[in-house]
Amino acid sequence: MLTVENLSASYGPVRALDSVSLSAAEGEITAVLGANGAGKTTLLRTISGLVPPAGGEISLAGRDLRRVSTEDLPALGLAHVPEGRGVLAELTVEENLRLGALGARGRATAADLRRIYDLFPALADRKNGLAHVLSGGERQMLVIGRALLSRPKVLLLDEPSLGLAPRIVARIFGLLRGLVHDEGLAVVLVEQNARSALSIADHGVVLNLGQVVVRRDAAALVADDALRHAYLGF
Numbered sequence: 001m002l003t004v005e006n007l008s009a010s011y012g013p014v015r016a017l018d019s020v021s022l023s024a025a026e027g028e029i030t031a032v033l034g035a036n037g038a039g040k041t042t043l044l045r046t047i048s049g050l051v052p053p054a055g056g057e058i059s060l061a062g063r064d065l066r067r068v069s070t071e072d073l074p075a076l077g078l079a080h081v082p083e084g085r086g087v088l089a090e091l092t093v094e095e096n097l098r099l100g101a102l103g104a105r106g107r108a109t110a111a112d113l114r115r116i117y118d119l120f121p122a123l124a125d126r127k128n129g130l131a132h133v134l135s136g137g138e139r140q141m142l143v144i145g146r147a148l149l150s151r152p153k154v155l156l157l158d159e160p161s162l163g164l165a166p167r168i169v170a171r172i173f174g175l176l177r178g179l180v181h182d183e184g185l186a187v188v189l190v191e192q193n194a195r196s197a198l199s200i201a202d203h204g205v206v207l208n209l210g211q212v213v214v215r216r217d218a219a220a221l222v223a224d225d226a227l228r229h230a231y232l233g234f
């Protein structure tokens with residue numbers, strides 16, 4: 001569904017991505033792992049057109065994304081949930097969700113909203129409350145739910161586990177796994193929490209200094225003690 005080939009990107013003299021190749025298939029989660037500064041966020045931002053590529057190719061269902069502007073991506077089926085759980089704090093939970101449909105499809109229908117509330121019942125309980133009262137885990141559910149309202153084919157998720165208790169991470173990742181399985185979504189999951197990410201991922205790609213240093217099935221990566229210790233810290 002999403003294919004990235006030999007993608008490079010720089011910030012001035014800093015080469016943050018160096019010829020990175022990766023793909024994300026329908027119904028699968030590709031985890032992108034690596035230390036601080038490895039280039040994970042830059043990879044997602046370059047796919048989304050927020051950082052201009054210095055070279056390489058990006059295609060979504062065969063279409064060249066380098067020629068598509070960022071604001072047109074939701075309509076083509078690409079949703080990006082950046083790090084930081086940005087919600088509009090003074091809007092209600094439901095108003096925040098409705099924003100997710102706007103860029104891609106116009107107005108959210110009652111059925112669209114019901115689908116998100118079925119997936120994340122905690123949001124249904126708070127739908128008329130202001131987003132600023134949500135816990136960190138609920139905010140993460142809200143930004144994922146908002147992205148899903150555009151009915152993406154590919155979902156880019158940047159560090160969804162950051163700062164959340166392990167129990168909440170397990171719950172959100174479990175929901176994500178179910179969603180990918182049921183709806184055939186292709187997910188690129190950027191995480192520093194390699195252990196949790198690999199517990200739900202199909203494939204793992206490790207970045208180091210902007211380059212892919214390991215690419216394995218998730219289970220094989222977890223089973224390889226030497227790789228795990230060298231790159232993943234668990």
Ligand SMILES: Nc1ncnc2c1ncn2[C@@H]1O[C@H](COP(=O)(O)OP(=O)(O)OP(=O)(O)O)[C@@H](O)[C@H]1O
Nearest residue numbers: 011014016034035036037038039040041042043192
């Ligand atoms: N806006 C920027 N301007 C200049 N350099 C940047 C900028 N953003 C990132 N970098 C540099 O690019 C490299 C890759 O950073 P990036 O944020 O993509 O890594 P990361 O793997 O996502 O790390 P983190 O987990 O800390 O977000 C680092 O050397 C970083 O310092």
